[in-house]
Amino acid sequence: MLEKNSLVLYKKFCAIVLGQEGDKIIIKFQTTPATPTGKKAQYAELKVREKDFVVLTSSACSSLEEALSFKDESIASQIAETYELLLSDDSTKDAEISISDLAELMRGSFKADESYFIYNSLLSSLEFELNEESFKNGTIGFVPRTQEQIEDIKKKQFEKEHEAEIHSAFIKRLKERKLNLPDDARFMNEVENVALCKTEKSKVMQEVGVTQSPEKAHQLLLDTGIWDITKNPYPTRYGLSMNSATEGLGTPPEEERLEVPGFAYAIDSPWSTDPDDAVAFDGKYLWVHIADPASYVLPDSSIDKVARNKGTTLYLPEGAVRMLAETCFEDYALGIKEKSRALSFRLLLNEDASISECQVFKTFVNVKRLTYQQATEQKETPELKPLFEIAKKNVERRNKSGATNIDMPEIHMSVDPETKKVEIGPLIRYEADSMVCEMMLLAGEGAARFAMNNNIPFPYVSQEAPELPKEVIPGLAGQFKLLRCMHKRSVGITPAMHHGLGLATYSQVTSPLRRYGDLIAHEQLRAFLDGRKLLDKDTMLERISQGDAASVASRKASRQSETHWKLIYLLQNPEWQGTAVCMDHKDGEAIMMIPSLAMQTILPGKEDLELNAEVNLKVSKIDIPTLQCVFEIC
Numbered sequence: 001m002l003e004k005n006s007l008v009l010y011k012k013f014c015a016i017v018l019g020q021e022g023d024k025i026i027i028k029f030q031t032t033p034a035t036p037t038g039k040k041a042q043y044a045e046l047k048v049r050e051k052d053f054v055v056l057t058s059s060a061c062s063s064l065e066e067a068l069s070f071k072d073e074s075i076a077s078q079i080a081e082t083y084e085l086l087l088s089d090d091s092t093k094d095a096e097i098s099i100s101d102l103a104e105l106m107r108g109s110f111k112a113d114e115s116y117f118i119y120n121s122l123l124s125s126l127e128f129e130l131n132e133e134s135f136k137n138g139t140i141g142f143v144p145r146t147q148e149q150i151e152d153i154k155k156k157q158f159e160k161e162h163e164a165e166i167h168s169a170f171i172k173r174l175k176e177r178k179l180n181l182p183d184d185a186r187f188m189n190e191v192e193n194v195a196l197c198k199t200e201k202s203k204v205m206q207e208v209g210v211t212q213s214p215e216k217a218h219q220l221l222l223d224t225g226i227w228d229i230t231k232n233p234y235p236t237r238y239g240l241s242m243n244s245a246t247e248g249l250g251t252p253p254e255e256e257r258l259e260v261p262g263f264a265y266a267i268d269s270p271w272s273t274d275p276d277d278a279v280a281f282d283g284k285y286l287w288v289h290i291a292d293p294a295s296y297v298l299p300d301s302s303i304d305k306v307a308r309n310k311g312t313t314l315y316l317p318e319g320a321v322r323m324l325a326e327t328c329f330e331d332y333a334l335g336i337k338e339k340s341r342a343l344s345f346r347l348l349l350n351e352d353a354s355i356s357e358c359q360v361f362k363t364f365v366n367v368k369r370l371t372y373q374q375a376t377e378q379k380e381t382p383e384l385k386p387l388f389e390i391a392k393k394n395v396e397r398r399n400k401s402g403a404t405n406i407d408m409p410e411i412h413m414s415v416d417p418e419t420k421k422v423e424i425g426p427l428i429r430y431e432a433d434s435m436v437c438e439m440m441l442l443a444g445e446g447a448a449r450f451a452m453n454n455n456i457p458f459p460y461v462s463q464e465a466p467e468l469p470k471e472v473i474p475g476l477a478g479q480f481k482l483l484r485c486m487h488k489r490s491v492g493i494t495p496a497m498h499h500g501l502g503l504a505t506y507s508q509v510t511s512p513l514r515r516y517g518d519l520i521a522h523e524q525l526r527a528f529l530d531g532r533k534l535l536d537k538d539t540m541l542e543r544i545s546q547g548d549a550a551s552v553a554s555r556k557a558s559r560q561s562e563t564h565w566k567l568i569y570l571l572q573n574p575e576w577q578g579t580a581v582c583m584d585h586k587d588g589e590a591i592m593m594i595p596s597l598a599m600q601t602i603l604p605g606k607e608d609l610e611l612n613a614e615v616n617l618k619v620s621k622i623d624i625p626t627l628q629c630v631f632e633i634c
Contacts, residue, residue: 311550
């Protein structure tokens, strides 16, 4: 039991113990101090529990008024001397010491009437800090601060007292583009936020007379050395996370699966790490096997929601930001393990490669991995030859239905994560590229028909018919003309013609590890196969729209990121020269394509260049923040 007139700390108040009633302690504290004008101090009494306060001293004081009014001008020097004493001994320089022991060292005693003054003096000193953890547990102890901590506090105090002049000096340095780094970097946060499209306004930019736009903010950050020229802001500008999904999918569930005999072939680029499709022909049926993450991922689960918000795996030259956690590849990608789990589309084809029947199975598959080059070299083997023949027939079938085939230059680009060196090379297309593409189109067409025949709400992909020119110009100029005729694709729950592909109905189902539309399609197919409740049309439409909106943002960020790194490549290779092809004319300018960079540019005043004419270009000017590159003829 506390002695009457003991002092305690109740919230921010110093309080005196008046007595006890049952399990409650009666305390008195000052709510308002007296004023020089003669207004008296105000007090309050409360009944509180012992856990509501911390005991300052168990000894009785003269009165609360005495404790609150006690002063001693020598306390600062006493604290400083005691601090030096404690710091001189390794055993005490960073150890907690109770307030009573500190008072004994400073003043030779710890008197009740002096206790609150000593507590406040230590609390506001530079030399000591209150141990908050001990305080929460009901004891008062202080720890000596390090010299570094003291200097940091002094610096912050100085900055607070001289805030206006410090800011003025910073603005002067910023106008001159001569910041003191890294210290000045903290004042540039709002500029970074404008550059990353997190906010539209910056007082700092306004003060230095710089237009408040992402591009101008980007330039200011480059001019001052806050950002390196390789900084890629575009994913963040589109609100995209630069972190892959982290929640793992867990071990695939044990369930009955069809064992598919023979081998299927996962054919992809040599740098692919997430193979999600494999193909085979068994003499009667075409099999397209797809990775089966939906065996674990359920609709509206936490993993599904993260995938929906990402929309797709974000592919950047500097690396991939995964829609699903990378840890899932070992169990869910095809061909990583000896036997792969798949959701398989078994297609019975007519002579012209049109689909007569499509069935969907949960399967176990033996998968062999090949690169496009390896598959092309083996195209006459008994296992792969039928696939190439089917692909050829399917191309002919789609062309008869009005498919529009466009062939524009493509490149492969990579960025070294440490040196930021950019490598660009031609993307070599093999015959197996086209073959695999046709297999995936057949799977998408078959899945769409399966869903339609079984009344499954499904994400259908369609495209309006283009208004094609009467005569197609040869070369890149003709391909560019075709490209400009194409409409954007649409994703919805109503089957419709995909005129660009020449397919009456179509859905994307072959990349559930990296596209949300494919994943939700698999979730619906699995629910149907398992006899579970399907998502209704309204829910499907809502989720498809959300996932597609996120994937559109990813595509935009990816395109602008690629342009950014192409400009970095040109800066890293100042002697670059390359061939450009004239694709079109507009407003007295020639629209050019540089195949080696897969990059468009314009040449002012070159309306006389013939279509498909080639010229040799070099770089004249590069502006990283605006993604502009000016070329001139060599």
